[in-house]
Amino acid sequence: xxxxxxxxxxxxxxxxxxxxxxxxxxxxxxxxxxxxxxxxxxxxxxxxxxxxxxxxxxxxxxxxxxxxxxxxxxxxxxxxxxxxxxxxxxxxxxxxxxxxxxxxxxxxxxxxxxxxxxxxxxxxxxxxxxxxxxxxxxxxxxxxxxxxxxxxxxxxxxxxxxxxxxxxxxxxxxxxxxxxxxxxxxxxxxxxxxxxxxxxxxxxxxxxxxxxxxxxxxxxxxxxxxxxxxxxxxxxxxxxxxxxxxxxxxxxxxxxxxxxxxxxxxxxxxxxxxxxxxxxx
Amino acid sequence: xxxxxxxxxxxxxxxxxxxxxxxxxxxxxxxxxxxxxxxxxxxxxxxxxxxxxxxxxxxxxxxxxxxxxxxxxxxxxxxxxxxxxxxxxxxxxxxxxxxxxxxxxxxxxxxxxxxxxxxxxxxxxxxxxxxxxxxxxxxxxxxxxxxxxxxxxxxxxxxxxxxxxxxxxxxxxxxxxxxxxxxxxxxxxxxxxxxxxxxxxxxxxxxxxxxxxxxxxxxxxxxxxxxxxxxxxxxxxxxxxxxxxxxxxxxxxxxxxxxxxxxxxxxxxxxxxxxxxxxxxxxxxxxxxxxxxxxxxxxxxxxxxxxxxxxxxxxxxxxxxxxxxxxxxxxxxxxxxxxxxxxxxxxxxxxxxxxxxxxxxxxxxxxxxxxxxxxxxxxxxxxxxxxxxxxxxxxxxxxx
Ligand SMILES: Cc1ncc(C[n+]2csc(CCOP(=O)(O)OP(=O)(O)O)c2C)c(N)n1
Ligand code: SF4
Ligand SMILES: [Mg+2]
Numbered sequence: 027x028x029x030x031x032x033x034x035x036x037x038x039x040x041x042x043x044x045x046x047x048x049x050x051x052x053x054x055x056x057x058x059x060x061x062x063x064x065x066x067x068x069x070x071x072x073x074x075x076x077x078x079x080x081x082x083x084x085x086x087x088x089x090x091x092x093x094x095x096x097x098x099x100x101x102x103x104x105x106x107x108x109x110x111x112x113x114x115x116x117x118x119x120x121x122x123x124x125x126x127x128x129x130x131x132x133x134x135x136x137x138x139x140x141x142x143x144x145x146x147x148x149x150x151x152x153x154x155x156x157x158x159x160x161x162x163x164x165x166x167x168x169x170x171x172x173x174x175x176x177x178x179x180x181x182x183x184x185x186x187x188x189x190x191x192x193x194x195x196x197x198x199x200x201x202x203x204x205x206x207x208x209x210x211x212x213x214x215x216x217x218x219x220x221x222x223x224x225x226x227x228x229x230x231x232x233x234x235x236x237x238x239x240x241x242x243x244x245x246x247x248x249x250x251x252x253x254x255x256x257x258x259x260x261x262x263x264x265x266x267x268x269x270x271x272x273x274x275x276x277x278x279x280x281x282x283x284x285x286x287x288x289x290x291x292x293x294x295x296x297x298x299x300x301x302x303x304x305x306x307x
Numbered sequence: 308x309x310x311x312x313x314x315x316x317x318x319x320x321x322x323x324x325x326x327x328x329x330x331x332x333x334x335x336x337x338x339x340x341x342x343x344x345x346x347x348x349x350x351x352x353x354x355x356x357x358x359x360x361x362x363x364x365x366x367x368x369x370x371x372x373x374x375x376x377x378x379x380x381x382x383x384x385x386x387x388x389x390x391x392x393x394x395x396x397x398x399x400x401x402x403x404x405x406x407x408x409x410x411x412x413x414x415x416x417x418x419x420x421x422x423x424x425x426x427x428x429x430x431x432x433x434x435x436x437x438x439x440x441x442x443x444x445x446x447x448x449x450x451x452x453x454x455x456x457x458x459x460x461x462x463x464x465x466x467x468x469x470x471x472x473x474x475x476x477x478x479x480x481x482x483x484x485x486x487x488x489x490x491x492x493x494x495x496x497x498x499x500x501x502x503x504x505x506x507x508x509x510x511x512x513x514x515x516x517x518x519x520x521x522x523x524x525x526x527x528x529x530x531x532x533x534x535x536x537x538x539x540x541x542x543x544x545x546x547x548x549x550x551x552x553x554x555x556x557x558x559x560x561x562x563x564x565x566x567x568x569x570x571x572x573x574x575x576x577x578x579x580x581x582x583x584x585x586x587x588x589x590x591x592x593x594x595x596x597x598x599x600x601x602x603x604x605x606x607x608x609x610x611x612x613x614x615x616x617x618x619x620x621x622x623x624x625x626x627x628x629x630x631x632x633x634x635x636x637x638x639x640x641x642x643x644x645x646x647x648x649x650x651x652x653x654x655x656x657x658x659x660x661x662x663x664x665x666x667x668x669x670x671x672x673x674x675x676x677x678x679x680x681x682x683x684x685x686x687x688x689x690x691x692x693x694x695x696x697x698x699x700x701x702x703x704x705x706x707x
Contacts, residue, residue: 080401080433098401098430100376130346130376130405159356161347162373173356174347174373176363181373 037061037071042088050244052203052229053082053150057089059209059227060119060148064092066214074117075109077102079131081123081157082231083150092119100131103138106145114291114306117217118145124165125155128184132164139193139222141290146216147224149186152231160234171238186226187282197223198283200258202251203230205279212281221289228255228277255279325497327458327490328353331397331423331483333497334465335369336361337505341392341512344372344383348402349435350425350487355397377402381409381420388418389526391517393469395420399487400427403441407448413480414449415542416526419472419514420480423465426454426587426638427487428669436670437487439587439638442615443647449542450480451549452616456590459497460613461485463566466500469509470556476548478515486588486638488670504563550617570614573626575601579608581685582627584652585636586612589666589673593636596678607682612648620655627652632660632685636698638667645695660689666698673698 038061047053064074074092078084080099087094093116097105106120127135127149138145154172155161162172162179165186169178190198197219199212209227216223230236230247241247258278295306325333331354335343343362345355361367374380377398387394398406403424413420426442428434442452451471455461461483468481485491500508516524530538553570561567574594576582585593590611600607610626612619627633633656637646645653649663664681666673677698684696697704 096433132375155347158347158349159352161352161355164375173352174345174359174371176360 034058034061034065037064037091039089039091045089046085047082048233050230050232051082051156052152052227052231052244052247053086055203055206056148056150056209056227056229057086059206059213060086060090062210063213063217066210067217069117069217073115074119076119076121077106077109078121079123079126081126081155082152083121083123083156083229084126086121086148100126100129101134102126103131103134103147107138107141107143110143110145110291111294114144114295119217120145120147122147122149123156124149124151124153124186125163128164128186128189132184132189136189136193139190139195139224142194142196142221142287143290144220145222146213146219147222148213148216149224149226150229151186151226152229152235154231154235156231156234160231160238170235173234173238186224187278190224190226191283194222194287195224196221196283196285196287197281199224199281200226200228200277200279202228202248202255202279204248204251215281219284221285221287258282321498321500322496323499324494325458325462326353326492326494327455327461327485328425328492329357329494330458330462330497331465331485332357332361333499334462334505335395336367337500337502338393338395338466338469338509339367339506340369340395342372342384342387342394343369343396344374344380344387344394345396346374346377346380346398346402348377348399350427350437350491351397351399351402351423353491354423354425377406378409381406381413381422384420385409385413385416385418388413388420388514389416389518391512391514391519393473393512394418395422397423397425399425400429400435400441404429404444407444410445410450410480411448412527414546415538417478417542417545418480419478421465421468421472422450422480422482423461424482424484425487425491426484432669434669435487437489437588437638438668438670439484440640440668442482442484443639443641445482446616446647449546450482450616451477451546451614452482452484453613454484454586454615455490455613456588456611458485458490458493458495459566460568461490462497462499463560463564463568464613466505466508467556467560467568471549471553473512473514474549474552474556475515476552477545479542479545479549484587489588498564500563508560508563546617550614550619553614568613569622570619571610571612571622571626574609574611576608576610576626578606579630580606581632581634581682582608582610582630583634583636583664583678583681584610584612584623584627584648586615586648587638589636589638592673592675593678596675596682599675600679600682605682615648618651618655620651623652623655624657627656627658630658632662633658634662634664634681634685636664636666636673636681638665640665640668660685662689663695664698665695668700671699
């Protein structure tokens with residue numbers, strides 16, 4: 027599907043431009059992909075809420091002509107859970123950094139996935155805490171540098187796909203900002219998915235991760251992503267195997283799970299109806 | 308007191324141009340704690356980045372744990388301190404907010420962790436600039452709180468803070484607050500002591516009841532109504548003792564460098580009729596305003612509070628004894644009541660006229676003119692029984 031000619035300006039809040047993102051930051055690529063996905067889905071923007079945690083990624087809601095909620099570092103999925111329960115008709119897109127989702131907010135991440143609440147997490151994974159100046163994150167690959175691990179990280183990394191699968195997420199995918207075509211496709215699919223959907227997108231932070239690890243500028247980093255990912259086997263179990271390979275090795279990309287399971291808000295509505303209530307009616 | 312600005316010292320090579328954040332990192336390197344668990348947040352990040360570099364370069368033996376949150380960072384620090392290791396950390400704003408559960412615990416478990424706080428406004432709205440609202444969250448936690456006014460003081464109080472925290476009569480966390488950006492990110496000449504002098508000053512960590520000793524112990528026991536109250540009272544008494552043991556620590560520190568600190572400091576207070584009370588980096592602005600008014604023959608002065616917990620109420624009462632009207636400047640608010648420094652001051656003095664001024668929230672500048680206006684107001688009769696002024700914002704509100 028081509029986006030040539032798609033007028034994405036309608037989705038963006040032009041008075042907020044330019045963004046705070048550094049030139050070449052992958053978060054801008056992801057924002058564009060979200061706009062493209064919204065365009066393809068033709069959803070009423072008044073029914074969409076983009077939520078963000080705190081971080082460069084967390085700035086995403088500022089830039090869209092949708093409803094917006096900027097929360098606190100790590101807690102965005104707890105806010106989102108309340109929002110969705112209060113108004114199940116809303117479409118929730120949750121922009122989270124790797125620090126947001128896998129460090130300080132890891133607890134909320136696994137529980138939102140476990141409940142299979144209908145929302146879409148876009149996990150902007152730049153392997154670092156971008157906003158605070160490039161400190162080590164649980165996603166900083168083994169031996170890679172950050173400002174708090176100047177001689178390289180000695181910690182194993184979190185694999186967001188593994189974690190989401192294990193916690194019970196029903197749609198799990200990973201792609202990269204290199205893949206301009208795949209990003210909007212996976213995001214639209216995730217938004218349509220009735221349940222907890224997570225799309226992890228490997229994103230470049232040239233300012234910190236790139237500079238500290240001598241990975242070059244944004245274009246070099248995009249190519250790095252291209253060269254350090256492999257297309258995963260569609261078999262869900264296979265995918266889990268592959269992600270356990272060498273810590274600094276290639277990461278599998280693709281869709282790792284598409285599964286329909288009872289969704290949390292629906293379950294709640296059913297329970298309410300069964301007890302004579304009118305929740306979700 | 309020797310400082311670059313007052314008496315030009317003999318040996319200029321001891322002075323380095325450092326930001327408050329770098330000065331704290333330098334103190335950390337010299338103190339050389341065993342464990343430093345931490346999670347990054349602006350404006351504390353310069354501290355942890357500079358210190359991480361020291362550790363990576365082998366200039367400190369500390370183990371830095373890049374924790375997954377402040378809650379975990381403080382928990383790890385408490386665990387390490389009780390096991391018998393010197394543990395320190397640093398945070399700010401939302402990070403301190405998230406840490407707060409364990410800050411209370413650290414005080415009650417008597418874990419002498421020194422915490423540097425780059426004071427910053429709390430969300431929301433989200434803001435990264437300086438104010439004291441984060442520190443005030445920990446006001447009642449039972450930790451010692453110091454608010455410094457320069458990068459030099461940040462360095463000095465980190466070093467003294469270790470002695471105070473680990474003093475056998477105290478054994479409590481010490482929080483050293485330095486205003487976000489105005490102190491954490493602004494550079495000034497800072498005198499750095501010799502490594503050996505700092506090492507000797509802080510001495511080895513000698514926690515009296517470490518978990519790793521020969522004697523089995525329990526931390527975190529349950530306390531029912533018949534014990535809880537008395538345990539709390541022991542904790543309260545320990546915090547009060549911090550004020551009593553401080554002079555010996557500041558005196559021995561003064562022997563090292565000539566800088567003699569007190570819980571609070573008066574400026575032009577000898578014959579002052581009107582005075583202001585303030586904490587933190589805006590002290591310089593306050594002194595400038597006082598100088599301006601003194602030139603016009605007005606008898607005004609300023610008291611800067613450094614030790615906020617335990618609150619030096621007797622010293623403050625002494626400083627303000629002869630004053631007729633006081634304005635207390637708080638860089639935090641207590642919606643629905645009066646702000647913290649105001650309430651503490653009010654409780655310490657008998658002066659009938661005490662005005663409350665809230666300033667600088669979210670990093671708003673406090674200008675000498677704002678202060679002059681407050682002093683002018685103190686000359687006139689009180690408009691309201693209990694007025695609160697919002698310096699640098701009242702004018703904007705009135706224009707609305
Ligand atoms: C409780 C708390 N701790 C720390 C911070 C400081 N902080 C803001 S953003 C951030 C990390 C951002 O990293 P990530 O989530 O990966 O997002 P990125 O900026 O890389 O997109 C941190 C530590 C905060 N805002 N709140
Ligand atoms: S610091 Fe990194 S993640 Fe943040 S905007 Fe800049 S490039 Fe992007
Ligand atoms: Mg990140």
